[in-house]
Amino acid sequence: xxxxxxxxxxxxxxxxxxxxxxxxxxxxxxxxxxxxxxxxxxxxxxxxxxxxxxxxxxxxxxxxxxxxxxxxxxxxxxxxxxxxxxxxxxxxxxxxxxxxxxxxxxxxxxxxxxxxxxxxxxxxxxxxxxxxxxxxxxxxxxxxxxxxxxxxxxxxxxxxxxxxxxxxxxxxxxxxxxxxxxxxxxxxxxxxxxxxxxxxxxxxxxxxxxxxxxxxxxxxxxxxxxxxxxxxxxxxxxxxxxxxxxxxxxxxxxxxxxxxxxxxxxxxxxxxxxxxxxxxxxxxxxxxxxxxxxxxxxxxxxxxxxxxxxxxxxxxxxxxxxxxxxxxxxxxxxxxxxxxxxxxxx
Amino acid sequence: xxxxxxxxxxxxxxxxxxxxxxxxxxxxxxxxxxxxxxxxxxxxxxxxxxxxxxxxxxxxxxxxxxxxxxxxxxxxxxxxxxxxxxxxxxxxxxxxxxxxxxxxxxxxxxxxxxxxxxxxxxxxxxxxxxxxxxxxxxxxxxxxxxxxxxxxxxxxxxxxxxxxxxxxxxxxxxxxxxxxxxxxxxxxxxxxxxxxxxxxxxxxxxxxxxxxxxxxxxxxxxxxxxxxxxxxxxxxxxxxxxxxxxxxxxxxxxxxxxxxxxxxxxxxxxxxxxxxxxxxxxxxxxxxxxxxxxxxxxxxxxxxxxxxxxxxxxxxxxx
Numbered sequence: 001x002x003x004x005x006x007x008x009x010x011x012x013x014x015x016x017x018x019x020x021x022x023x024x025x026x027x028x029x030x031x032x033x034x035x036x037x038x039x040x041x042x043x044x045x046x047x048x049x050x051x052x053x054x055x056x057x058x059x060x061x062x063x064x065x066x067x068x069x070x071x072x073x074x075x076x077x078x079x080x081x082x083x084x085x086x087x088x089x090x091x092x093x094x095x096x097x098x099x100x101x102x103x104x105x106x107x108x109x110x111x112x113x114x115x116x117x118x119x120x121x122x123x124x125x126x127x128x129x130x131x132x133x134x135x136x137x138x139x140x141x142x143x144x145x146x147x148x149x150x151x152x153x154x155x156x157x158x159x160x161x162x163x164x165x166x167x168x169x170x171x172x173x174x175x176x177x178x179x180x181x182x183x184x185x186x187x188x189x190x191x192x193x194x195x196x197x198x199x200x201x202x203x204x205x206x207x208x209x210x211x212x213x214x215x216x217x218x219x220x221x222x223x224x225x226x227x228x229x230x231x232x233x234x235x236x237x238x239x240x241x242x243x244x245x246x247x248x249x250x251x252x253x254x255x256x257x258x259x260x261x262x263x264x265x266x267x268x269x270x271x272x273x274x275x276x277x278x279x280x281x282x283x284x285x286x287x288x289x290x291x292x293x294x295x296x297x298x299x300x301x302x303x304x305x306x307x308x309x310x311x312x313x314x315x316x317x318x319x320x321x322x323x324x325x326x327x328x329x330x331x332x333x334x335x336x337x338x339x340x341x342x343x344x345x346x
Numbered sequence: 347x348x349x350x351x352x353x354x355x356x357x358x359x360x361x362x363x364x365x366x367x368x369x370x371x372x373x374x375x376x377x378x379x380x381x382x383x384x385x386x387x388x389x390x391x392x393x394x395x396x397x398x399x400x401x402x403x404x405x406x407x408x409x410x411x412x413x414x415x416x417x418x419x420x421x422x423x424x425x426x427x428x429x430x431x432x433x434x435x436x437x438x439x440x441x442x443x444x445x446x447x448x449x450x451x452x453x454x455x456x457x458x459x460x461x462x463x464x465x466x467x468x469x470x471x472x473x474x475x476x477x478x479x480x481x482x483x484x485x486x487x488x489x490x491x492x493x494x495x496x497x498x499x500x501x502x503x504x505x506x507x508x509x510x511x512x513x514x515x516x517x518x519x520x521x522x523x524x525x526x527x528x529x530x531x532x533x534x535x536x537x538x539x540x541x542x543x544x545x546x547x548x549x550x551x552x553x554x555x556x557x558x559x560x561x562x563x564x565x566x567x568x569x570x571x572x573x574x575x576x577x578x579x580x581x582x583x584x585x586x587x588x589x590x591x592x593x594x595x596x597x598x599x600x601x602x603x604x605x606x607x608x609x610x611x612x613x614x615x616x617x618x619x620x621x622x623x624x625x626x627x628x629x630x631x632x633x634x635x636x637x638x639x640x641x642x643x644x645x646x647x648x649x650x651x652x653x654x655x656x657x658x659x660x661x662x663x664x665x
Contacts, residue, residue: 082563112565129578142564188560288480 018057019196019228019293020064020081025090026126026252027051027076031300048078052252053090055327058245062227063222065239065260067275068249071299074232078200081230082117082313094196097341116189118199122181128171132159132184133169139191157189179210186217193235196228215242218276223304237280248272251299251308258333266279268335270313270345307338315339357370387651394645398454405447406433409614416442421626424633428444437633439622445633449641455526455615456645463530465536467587474538476572480553490546493539501536501598502605505529509607522610529608533595541587548580573648582660589653593646600642618640 021249025311031048032038038045050073058064081092084097092100094111116139118124126135139144146154156166162183173181180293184201189197197240198217203211219242221227233239240244240260246273256269267273302308307325310316317339325336339345382582397404408414419442425435436445474493478486490509508528512521552558553576561571602608603617609617616638623635 079559084559084562115563117560119556119560121556124577125560127579132574138566139564142566160421184558192564262467332490340664 011317017097019060019285020058021054021091021093021096021229022081023055023091024091025051025054025077025080025092026074026088026214027085028088033331035195049073049252049302050233051080051087051297052302054249054254056247056254056257058230060228060230061226062232062244063242064148065231065243065246066249067233067239067246067305071235073252073299074201074234074247076248078117078198078232080232082115082198083112083289084117084325109295113139113192113226114194115196115198116192116194117198117200118185118202120204121187122206123173124186126181127186128173130172131169132164132171132176135173135184136169136187137193143192149327154191156190157186159184161190161221162187163213163275175286179206182210182214184219186214186221190221190225194227195228199270200231200232201234202231202237204233211238218242236275240279250303251280253308253336254327254334255309255336256333257327262332266331266333268330268333268340269337269344270315271309271341275338295316309335313339315345317344360368381655384651387405387648388655390648391483391643391652394453394457394648397450397459399448401454402423403449405436405444405559407444407447409443409447409451410612414470419632423631423635425493436637437631440626440631441633445619445637448619449616449638452614452616452619452638453645455609455613456596456599456617459526459529459609459615460533460592463533463586463595463599464537464591466530466534468541471535471538471541472545472577472584474578476548476549478542478548479549480568480572480576482550486546490543493542493566496535497539499536501532502602504535505532505602505607508532522612525610526613529599532602533598536598537591537595538663540591541584541651544587545580547560548583549576550637552576552579553633586653586657586660589656594652596642596646596649608620616645 019229022277027050029048029050030045032043032046033041044238044334052073054077056064066077068074073099076085080087089102090100091098094115097111099111115266124295126132130138133152133155137151140154146153155169159166162167164180164183167179176184202218203214205255206214215238218229222229229242231242239262243260245257245259246263247254248263248269249255250271254269256272258268263272264276267276271337304324305315306322307316307320310320313320321336323338323340327334327336328341330340335341376626379459402408419431419434420440421432422434422438422442424437424445425432430437434444434446437450439448440446469572475491478489505528509525510529512524514529516524558571558575561575598618599608599615600617604621605613607616608622610615611622618633619638620642623631623633623638626632626634
């Protein structure tokens, strides 16, 4: 794991304790109609397993990324971590404190200030009727961090920190470009002095040139403020640029978790290989890229007794259709694949 | 800089109303060029409102003061007809009451009843709608079924029910006092459902937007999120429906008063005036019913047009 061991002082914080520890996290949604209608239509109860047993740690000051296709459950993980969704099963620990379950809800409230989220759609994530200064000042007011003049001052500092003019606070969100709007939501996320920020596809709705600016801003803030990120994206190129560790997600489960360099250099899971082949390469123009066959199947009622990826996998055999692979160490990485385990892939 | 700071410190309410105000002014300017009918309607609606507010000073006669009534002046035609009198511009009724003053006081009653009723309906509808939209699930289902049941009872039925019960239960004096509140409650009850449904639908859409989720991550109390974030963003359609609702409520009030279950006869409303005038329509004293009727048509029409105009102005996709 890419942990900066030297960064934490052993006296105050245990060196090996990650900021975020997630164990067997699951979130299921009922996908069938209400009972009476279901009875009339003679349909079985069906579950959408958006996230189905996911475990990971995020070390302080590092970026952990989750990549995957649309609908694989990566945004659900983001929402679970900041408490927007209750988990069906599993445990989330923030700085050693359990924040799941009814008993832990009180802890969670106190810890709210320390975790924030940045959403994909910067336009939708800012209240169109609020001035930017009020939007950025909302966490400061909510957590009673500062008042009056001091708050105004803090908002100005925050706006400068994300590369905006302090006078922009008087404007409304619709008067900004989408990149600037994303800067505003970053400023709001920073307003409560958090330790941990969930970035849910923060650059997906932006132009490529602006994407780079926002990513650099996020990296810059991370080094300056010692932030820990959970970064959600479907874009392999973006993820490889920002992360220390990457988890590849498919239909609610991780299929490979590895340090960024390791994953890029030697991808092991067949799905990871396919994803990496989608990154455009400036050194190899004109290369034919084999498209990933088929579409991600629906997460509704996925059978639990086979590998979820087997319909699209070129290496699938009988075992893959019978038995679900678990995440197992494979070299320095963790991979959930029978073919990798049996060394069937060349 | 000091100026900028004070502006930053401005409250949500002023910001919100300033925003709405700017859009209204801009919309008003556009409409002046585009549609003269709207301008006329706006002026008319404004005129009716002024008339209603300043009725005691504007009306040439006090129709409620029996002492000023002169039976010799009864059934006088409008001033431009033979036998007309400049003191009674639009003629008089069978008691010698001035029709113009009656209409002015009647419009006051009509606007008061419909305005208060729609205000109540808006408050109730917005509260229920916000609650249902936010909570969802079973409470939402139960409240919406109640709303649908409510929707199947027209205001007339509710008033007749309360009126019928009231007549047997209380004395005539008390009944007359209670008549206006009963009317207001009945009209409010028949109007809140539409507002509740609109608010519920909009707030359901709004609550899934990311700015609301961001506020939830901050741990802000749901009531504060509803009032400070969601309500300002869904208020435009509510304003339109409420305005259109006033037009409808004016007609409902007139209908009920015409049927004799609305405003008591001692208090003129446009509906009661039309009802009394109706008895004289065949015998030739047409002004007693035509003028209040005309006033009613103009009032309802102008409020309706104002509502349509508001809908266009507040629709960001059109402006």
